[in-house]
Amino acid sequence: MSETTESTAGDRRSDFPRFRPATPPPVFGEFVETMRHLQDLTVAVDAPADVYATALAQAQALVETLEPYDAPEGRGPAGRVMDLPGRGSLLMPPWRVEKFDADGVRARGELRRYHLGGGGVAHGGVLPLLFDDNFxxxxxxARRPISRTAYLHVDYRKVTPLNTPLVIEGAVQSVDGRKTLIRSKLMDEDGTLLAEGEGLMVALLPGQP
Structure with a gap:
């Protein structure tokens, strides 16, 4: 079982929950990667009816297996396993953080078939998710107060390829009271700029969720 949330479901600045990193059984990482592969296949396969029927029955059995263990936010390990791609969350693309300090955050990874938009490249809506997570x-x-996104802007410079190593890096540009302005870049490994993001993060007041 993974670790539970902190007893103070927030800090002195807000009621936004802060969760401890989780330490699930080692098999959890393989489970998440298998589920990612299943996501890729779900949007990729063109199968006959009997194959879909078999897969449906297996998926329903998997739901029955997992459903008794449905847990509240912060109890399940997904999103709290820092050494797994995407922190073990299926919502996040499977990227790994390689730099995390006051000067900025850099992560590296790929977008997969699940993220296809059309024409063999990533869906444009996936990129704001990447940038928001980076922000x-x-x-x-940067040890700024817990904040929520007030503004997010993305400039698309080139199409973003799938199954290609990519890098996102961002840093604080300015601070004004509760406001933190962040700018980030998405690039391929050769440094070709694919997209730029700007986000305004606003620190929560006491009692704000």
Missing amino acids: GMVVYA
């Missing part, structure tokens, strides 16, 4: 980590690494 949140930059705020935390």
Whole structure:
């Protein structure tokens, strides 16, 4: 079982929950990667009816296996396993953080078939997710107060390829009271700029969720 949330479901600045990193059984990482592969296949396969029927029955059996263990936010390990790609969350693309300090945050990974938009490249809506996650980590690494995204802007410079090593890095640009302005870049490994993101993160007041 993974670790539970902190007893103070927030800090003195807000009621936003802060969760401890989880330490699930080693098999959890393989489980998450298998589920990612299943996501890729779900949007990729073109199968006959009997194959879909077999897969449906197996998926329903998997739901029955897992459903008794449905847990509240912060109890399940997904999103709290820092050494797994995407922190073990299926919501996040499977990227690994390789730099995390007050000067900025850099992560590296790929987008997969699940993230296909059309024409063999990533869906444009996936990139704001990448940038928003980067903004949140930059705020935390810079030791700024817990904040929520007030503004997020993405400039698309080139199409973003699938199954290609990519890098995202961001840093604090300015601070004004509760406001933290962050700028980030998404690039391929050769440094070709694919997209730029700007986010305004606003620190929560006491009692704000």
